[in-house]
Amino acid sequence: MLTVWAGLRKLPSWAFPVAFAALLLAVPLFDVGYEATRYIELSLILALVVSGLNISLGYSGQLAIGQAAMYAAGAYTAGMLSTAGHTDLGLHIVAGGLAALVVGIVTGIPGLRLGSWSLAMTSFFLVLLVPDVVDIFEEKTGGHLGLSGMLGPTLFGYVLKPADMYLAIVVVAAVWFAVFRNVVVSRHGIAFQVLKQSPVLASSLGMSVYRTKLTGYAIGAVPAGFAGALLANLDLYLSPEIFGFHLATGALAASILGGSVSIYGAIFGAGIVQFNNDQSSEFAQYSLIFFGAFLLIGGVLLRGGVAGVMRNAVRRLDRAAGIGAAVVPAQATDSATAMRPISGGMLEVGKLSKAFGGNQALRDVSLRAEPGKITALIGPNGSGKTTLLNLVCGFYRRDSGSITVAGASIATASSDRIARLGIARTFQTPLIPPGITVREVVISGRYTADRAGFLSAVLRSPHFRRVRERDLQRATEILRLTGLIHLADSEAVALPLGMRRMLEVARALIREPKVLLLDEAASGLDENEVRTLASVVRQIRDAGCTVVLVEHNFDLVLALADRIVVLARGGVLAEGTPAEIEANVRVRDEYLGVVEEKDRQVSS
Amino acid sequence: MTLIYAGLSLGAVYALVAVGYNIVFIASHSFNFAQAQLMMVGAFVAYLGYVTLKLPTVIVIIMAMTAVMLVAAFEERIAVRPVADHQTQLITTLGFGTVLTGLVQVIWGTQPLQVPFAGGDEVLTFLGGRMFPDELALVVFAVALVVAISAYTQRRLNGLALVAMSQDEEAATLRGVSVRKLTFAAFAVTGLLSGVMGVLIGPKTYAVATLGAALALKGFVALAIGGFGSMYGGLIGGFAVGLVEQHVARYFGSGFSNLSVFAILLLVLLIRPTGLFGRVQERTV
């Protein structure tokens, strides 16, 4: 049993979907009858709609649930083209996809700016509007009576028979799912998941949050348009009723049930929901109850949908069959791998001020961090360390003052642009997207440093392959350096805190940043982990990077820093070498909140 | 004037949905997608009470309140409490609402059912406009409810606790507030009120299974205009949506009424995302 499994697992992962597509293409040879063929056709069309939901909802985390409206846009575009005499199916599909894309973008722009409920509601509202819009353009669309009088589809002049239509649907679905897979199983898929986890993380990796969101949402609209064009040509009749809430909730239920963060889960979910729809009318009246129950169960119990259950089963079988996951003992950092030289850039902050309401968080703070040096920033709670960090990263806007990196001003740049200019950071609480491996997390750090567009990902172009090659090679180097190489294929979120912190350093490092900001990288680590971290940070410095360390652990700061800047009450209290700072009585008193002499006389 | 009355009474329906959203939002910061469906259930229970069982009004109202309260309490237990993040709650509450719609269809079918109004159906004339008694009752009820809830949140300790919880859940816990219990109570009370709302909106909207989706969206627009968490904002937002919808339908045709509301939604979200009465949230990193 397990040897069979081991044999199956040796096949490349794309072999199974290809085999499934071939099976579907062969179905007409077996004369399965009209009902079965139609079931497959409708399921695949629905699966296209659902796959769009998976991209926007599952992968990019945008609660866009109005896929039914984009489906309608595609269908009516094809329908109107057909009644106007243009019957080419290829044209219909392209036009349908474009129409859906336009509807998606126009309505997505306001909702995406706000996200969450607003997007859910604006996109759901679209579904409500379908019959109204259809009615307004009654002359072209047939209004609520439906659009009839469509001509049969052709392809390059060849008239498509019903059997050809079946093949066309299978082919379009197969091609789309290949495209879908290629996007998701690429750096872009990881980028979507980074964004879903945290927009702050995404922009600190140099991604434009809004553009990435809009891209995800727009790509999700396209297959719904394809599906619409196919449906129009299959039935040669359209009615606004097809595209109502029943469809919208059905598609959502299929997505949740199959697993939103999955590729082929869409086909499974659509198959179930379509099966539900096809039942005799007596049963069909229960369909809403089923859809609702799917949503409830999917949301509450089956976190990753059926695809999630399958993934777990595969993992369990793998373990039983002894595939992969050979336990390599944890090793310290591999000092044999030398770090590549990094061309650091001087970070200079001049007379920086920032107030929140009446609270002056920073007042005329000036400091510089030099390449090849570790500059530590310390100070009691509320002294302005975090504010300074957020100003440098572009999450806050300064009130006055200057910030430059290697001489270039970044004081007014957006956070993603600052990241692209060479500032990398780690977070107090590590931000690691769920469901991706350690290697993928590290690679996500290179997303904007070494670009490969969506189209090249879809086509797996030579350029894409070269970038991919570099991604993997650099990731391996960095993972060796940080001592994480033995965990490269483990799920990153599941790692203990110490390793997640180190992983954040690795992700920041892979971009060879000019400036590396470490935000309390040692907090919560045990002594061994702190030692490992310190040695990695020293190597990064020796490679030439400008390292800024924001840290509470005084011992670590004294041991590691070349220069220390002490902040207190929004200003620079002292600056100097570790020895100077250690000897400075004012620093200690400020840290411990000791009341100054003259103040004490007033109060007592 | 008649047109304005029609707009106000329709707006009152939306305002009631917004009030339901708001109570749950204040208590738990989550969004109950099934709110409109709760009211729909209320309307059907009213139909059952009045038409099928021919019961007196008081009994019908009590019946609707009890039934919908139980449904809402059940919802909190299975669709809200087990789900930690608000995003997933949106999906599970949508699922719950869909189940309700489906059940209602199975029991009562898809045809709209007329729910009688206890105050009769003689047309009232007032300031040169005409209005049905149930429409007047809707407007009065919506205004009174919002005033009553606002007073409650200022006068009663539990009301104060509810507002405190919406500002800082942890600090409220440290004052001895059981956040879980209060959230559950908020759902139950919302259900109770939705029962009454159902009885009142039934005569105007009819009891029909498709009521949920349309009301959910218009109620949301009312909320977006007024601002999340603001009771008076929701009321004004509701009236605004109702008035716009009626006027557009009258002057441009009914095909444009939903579109106009959608346009308002987009405008509000673009220009003032926090609504007219919502607080501007500071960005936190």
Add this chain to the structure above:
Amino acid sequence: MTAPLLSVDGLATGYGDLRVVWNVSFQVWPGRITALLGRNGSGKTTSLRAVAGLNPVHAGSIDYDGRRLDGVAAHKRVRAGISYVQEGKRVFRNQTVEENLLLGGYSLGVRRSTLEAECARIYELFPILQEKRKHPAGSLSGGQQQMVAIGQALMAKPKLLMLDEPSGGLAPAIVAEVMSRIAALKESGLAILLVEQAVEAAVDVADHVTVLDVGKVTLNLPVDQIDDMERLKDVCMGRRTDAA
């Protein structure tokens, strides 16, 4: 010495899998002030949160008033007499001073009118709050907000009062005033746990001092055994471990 009201023994706690406190023990006695000292990130606040029931106990025990607190929900601990004033003056900013105080008495489960009478006690302690009772708490100055927060905690008639950095962000003169009020509170038999970064101000009022560093206790002494403040400050900075 009487038996401690609160006894924390070998506590380990943190946030999720982030462990901040590894092994912390301290006691608080009725009518006395225990000061919990240490630099940023040493685990003071996290220990307090564990006592209040906001953070899970990974190991060790918390005994209060003769019973283990494990598994007691945070809001029930308030009813049992544990009042916690969080750092950063966390008052309900949109509600008035009076509403804030009334909420402080929420755990008593009595009528609003009874609580309104109770407020008089707080106004006696902090007269400025009576003047400002109809103002939103968020509009008050930092020191006044701290008074609201403390007043709110006192409304619950606690046996144990935990104060997290009451001096934080306050001008020195106000620190002294707040501290003297805190010192006066213990006269009624209240047990007070005071977390402070301001070492001298805390030692001035405390009866007992416990110093934490990196989630462990480095010093635990009655205040009268401390004779060298400079050495104590060094211990608080983690530069040395012996103070006496």
